Amino acid sequence: MATVTGRCFEATGRPCIICDFSPPTSGDSAVLSQASLGADFISVAYNPGRSVRANSAMLAAAIKSQTGQDAVFTLATRDMNKLALQSLLLGAQLMGLENVAVVGGDPFPEADLARVKPVNDYSPAALLAGIAAMNRGVDFRGRQLASPTSFCLGATLDLGRDMAKEARLAHRKVRAGTQFFLTQPIFDPAEAKAFQQLYVSAAGERLNVPVFYGLQVLEVGGVVFSNVPEPVQQELAAGRSGVELALELSARFRQAGLHNIYLIPPIRRGGARDYGAARQVLAGIRSK
Numbered sequence: 409m410a411t412v413t414g415r416c417f418e419a420t421g422r423p424c425i426i427c428d429f430s431p432p433t434s435g436d437s438a439v440l441s442q443a444s445l446g447a448d449f450i451s452v453a454y455n456p457g458r459s460v461r462a463n464s465a466m467l468a469a470a471i472k473s474q475t476g477q478d479a480v481f482t483l484a485t486r487d488m489n490k491l492a493l494q495s496l497l498l499g500a501q502l503m504g505l506e507n508v509a510v511v512g513g514d515p516f517p518e519a520d521l522a523r524v525k526p527v528n529d530y531s532p533a534a535l536l537a538g539i540a541a542m543n544r545g546v547d548f549r550g551r552q553l554a555s556p557t558s559f560c561l562g563a564t565l566d567l568g569r570d571m572a573k574e575a576r577l578a579h580r581k582v583r584a585g586t587q588f589f590l591t592q593p594i595f596d597p598a599e600a601k602a603f604q605q606l607y608v609s610a611a612g613e614r615l616n617v618p619v620f621y622g623l624q625v626l627e628v629g630g631v632v633f634s635n636v637p638e639p640v641q642q643e644l645a646a647g648r649s650g651v652e653l654a655l656e657l658s659a660r661f662r663q664a665g666l667h668n669i670y671l672i673p674p675i676r677r678g679g680a681r682d683y684g685a686a687r688q689v690l691a692g693i694r695s696k
Contacts, residue, residue, distance in 0.1 A: 419448070532581070625689055
């Protein structure tokens with residue numbers, strides 16, 4: 409059993425890696441074999457593509473029990489009210505899960521709103537504060553739980569957006585109880601330094617929780633979550649391996665003192681993932 413913050417402390421000066429993992433659009437347990445990747449944690453996404461997929465907490469618990477791989481499950485505010493979310497969290501605690509990452513969830517497109525309704529009973533910062541209260545033994549009504557939860561709380565950042573605004577948002581999330589962050593992919597370690605400086609300006613103090621900076625393994629025609637620099641696109645189009653490019657960038661991360669990595673395997677159109685490429689990158693990083 410391990411928390412993200414505990415593992416980070418143990419790995420000081422060495423890579424600590426969380427690898428993104430998509431739940432399947434079925435209940436087929438064969439997916440569990442794909443989760444043995446060699447990362448410190450598997451981070452199970454929450455309904456990527458707004459599609460019907462295996463529940464993130466249930467899959468994270470199955471991965472942990474069947475493979476021994478430590479896991480983070482993602483929880484979105486979009487789809488459940490406070491009662492449902494906090495009940496799910498108690499069930500996750502019962503299944504031995506210790507790490508949760510809170511997101512808002514992508515909004516539904518107009519075409520979907522006739523079939524499904526967003527809930528958003530919490531904002532992400534409010535849900536983080538609500539889970540922090542559960543860790544103190546109090547539910548959303550202010551009533552005492554029979555025993556407190558003990559979740560390590562994560563949140564997300566996108567440094568490709570207005571970075572000053574993200575720094576202010578990060579400060580609110582830290583005050584709400586966030587203990588670690590995952591970012592969308594970055595392609596220049598200087599972005600991390602700029603964000604840290606903006607955080608000091610917003611909060612009046614340094615950011616003292618671990619930030620796992622996004623490292624995406626690219627492939628031609630794949631889905632990306634941030635703006636890929638033109639030189640990188642050109643190298644990929646010219647035949648450079650996405651694994652090779654990711655390992656070069658990880659070396660730049662390391663030189664800049666960024667040892668916490670959120671690894672994002674290649675994502676193909678339709679949602680399939682290339683976990684074999686992720687294994688190659690993980691093995692390459694570990695060999696250094």
